[in-house]
Amino acid sequence: MSGGRCALCGGASLRRARAGLEICPDCGLGAVYPLADPGELRALYTRDYYEAWGPDGGEDPAVREMKQATFRARLRRLGPLPAGARVLDVGCATGHFLDLVAAAGGEPHGVEVSPYAAEVASGRHPGRVRCGTLEEAGYPADHFHAVFLSDVIEHVPQPAALLAEVWRIVAPGGRVVVATPDLGSAGARLLGRRWFHRKGEHIVYFSRRSLRWALGHAGFGGIRLRRGSKTVTLAYLASHFRTYPLFPVTPVLRLLDRCLPCRLLRRRFRLPTGEIVAHAHKPHSGAIPG
Ligand SMILES: [Zn+2]
Incomplete structure (x- = not known):
């Protein structure tokens, strides 16, 4: 036992559980304690980190098309974008998702902690990419039509603070989309510590229950969860x-x-990846939009 407190709800009764994680019985979050230092984590995301994506740090056209096929499906679920709708990708990496937002008639914005990736994304979307954490980016309140967090929240030692900031910057009626590994998936249950989503840079692990808890606690309504899949080769x-x-x-x-x-x-083919994709929205004051 770490003797620490849950990174999501602050609960103090953490229990050692599968995949070498400690689980909070109150909210269901799994995490590696003591929580990693954000500065040390940030140092991981050099150009080398993106080599796992394939040749040229994922800038290979075939890799780009593959990643965009996954993101395109997630973007489509929002429905048609109003012209010029501001859409933020938190952890935008080299900007594959931003391209799709622009192509769909939206106004893409990205924030990325990796200076390497932020520079590549910024080269394609000048003036629209900020390097740093979401909190450091300091976007105006009620600013975005939608905020996407694809494969990013598991990298963050303070997920509650991250979602609170997302809630602040989403416009009333706006949407949040979160994709993250599912601690309740068959892969996590069967593989334990060898689960393919269990990586050094993944600090917190959500189940359906804990992700619903986190979004609800941040103030989001209309929470819908589904199984995630990715287009891969x-x-x-x-x-x-x-x-x-x-x-x-x-x-x-x-x-x-x-x-x-x-x-x-x-x-390219679709592969169930043991992830959860959550959609939710920021209620208009006093009422949850349909
Ligand atoms: Zn908890």
Whole structure:
């Protein structure tokens, strides 16, 4: 036991549980305690970090198209964007999602802690990308039509503070979309510490219960959760599992990577990834919009 308090609700009765995590019985959050230092975490996101995405730090056109296929499906669920709608991607990395917002007629904004990734994104969307944490970015209140957090909240040691800031900057009636690994997924249950989402840079782990708790506690309404999936290629998976080895997945993918023709390695397909995708909205004062 850490003797510490839950990173989400502040509860003091943490229990050692699966995947080597401590779970809070009050809100359901799993986390690695003591919580990592934000400064040390930030130092991880160099150019090398993005090499796991494949050649050229994920700037390879095939990787870009693959990542954008996942994001396109998430963006479509918002429905048509009003012209010029401001959409923020928290943890925008090199800006693949921002491209889609612009193409859909919205006004893309991104915030990213990695100076390398923020510079790449900024090159494609000048003046629209801030380097730092969301809190440091200091956006105006009630400012965004929608805020996306794709594969980012699990990297943050203070998720409640992050969601409070998201709530502040979303306009009344605006939306938040959160995608994050699911601690209740079959992969987490079966693989324990070897779960493929269990990584050094992942600090907090949500289940459906804890994500619903976190969004509700931050003030969001109309919370809907569904299972996440991603568009991937065998080439991408081989690269990913080279960086994050998992037996026997890594050697099998290495073999396929050597033997299969390029067109098969680059063929895109949907893969359930053991994640949760949550949609919620900031209520108009006094009423929850439909
Ligand atoms: Zn808790």
